Amino acid sequence: MYDAEDVPDTDQLKKIVTLFAKLPSNYVVIQCALNYFNRGENFLTRMFTLEYSYWFDYMLPGLDTFDIPIPLGGTSNHFKFEFLIELGGWDPFNVTEDADLGVRAYAKGYKVAIINSTTYEEANNEMFNWVRQRSRWIKGYMQSHLVHMRNPVKLWKKLAGKVSWALTSLSALRQLPFWFIRCCWVYFYVT
Numbered sequence: 001m002y003d004a005e006d007v008p009d010t011d012q013l014k015k016i017v018t019l020f021a022k023l024p025s026n027y028v029v030i031q032c033a034l035n036y037f038n039r040g041e042n043f044l045t046r047m048f049t050l051e052y053s054y055w056f057d058y059m060l061p062g063l064d065t066f067d068i069p070i071p072l073g074g075t076s077n078h079f080k081f082e083f084l085i086e087l088g089g090w091d092p093f094n095v096t097e098d099a100d101l102g103v104r105a106y107a108k109g110y111k112v113a114i115i116n117s118t119t120y121e122e123a124n125n126e127m128f129n130w131v132r133q134r135s136r137w138i139k140g141y142m143q144s145h146l147v148h149m150r151n152p153v154k155l156w157k158k159l160a161g162k163v164s165w166a167l168t169s170l171s172a173l174r175q176l177p178f179w180f181i182r183c184c185w186v187y188f189y190v191t
Contacts, residue, residue: 001098003075007037008119015117016078028083028110029102032076033057036123044130047182048123054177061114069106071099071144076119083110094147096140103148107155 002008009015009032016030033056039049056073063070077098087104090097102112124130148155 001075001077001079002119003121006075006119006121008032008076009117012076012117012119015115019113019115020078020080023113024111026109026111027113028080028087028105029072030078030113030115031060031070031072031102032078032115033118034073034076035118035120037120038122038125041123041125044127045123045125048130050181056118064112064114069103070112070114071096071141072102072112074098075121091147094140094143095136096144099141100144100147103144107148 012032016032019030020027033052035052035056036045036049039045060070060073074096075098083105087101087108087110089101091100094100105112124133
């Protein structure tokens with residue numbers, strides 16, 4: 001899935017087809033990295049770029065290494081169609097429907113592969129839009145957490161407690177390194 005403004009690497013679809021042919025059948029989705037083509041526009045777009053670089057280059061591969069559910073990014077994820085249908089597709093009421101879908105895939109025993117290919121999109125360059133987008137993401141992660149925790153004992157047994165940690169890590173915790181970097185920048189370069 002791509003958004004209208006996305007600019008994927010030119011060989012991305014070839015890489016996807018090749019990887020699907022090599023992977024075991026329980027791999028039903030491949031997630032590509034996301035980043036921004038307007039990263040140098042202003043301070044906010046540079047911070048967005050840092051965040052996405054951390055998330056897609058380190059956090060998601062780390063979750064994969066420890067066999068923790070992969071919350072899919074909002075775009076550039078490639079599904080085997082029949083499994084997407086089996087999983088129920090995207091939840092139209094969840095604003096982070098891709099992250100939710102990654103957790104649902106894990107709950108059914110399916111795997112997400114991470115591939116070294118980047119899709120570029122446009123970063124928000126205005127504070128008001130950033131706050132709206134960030135609020136929507138946090139709301140969606142909280143919503144996903146509540147949906148998956150309807151029956152916590154059953155979920156804990158099924159996933160060995162991994163999904164709760166993964167969903168919690170999605171919201172404010174992943175932003176701590178960027179706020180630290182920003183505070184250091186302000187302290188050392190602005191003052």
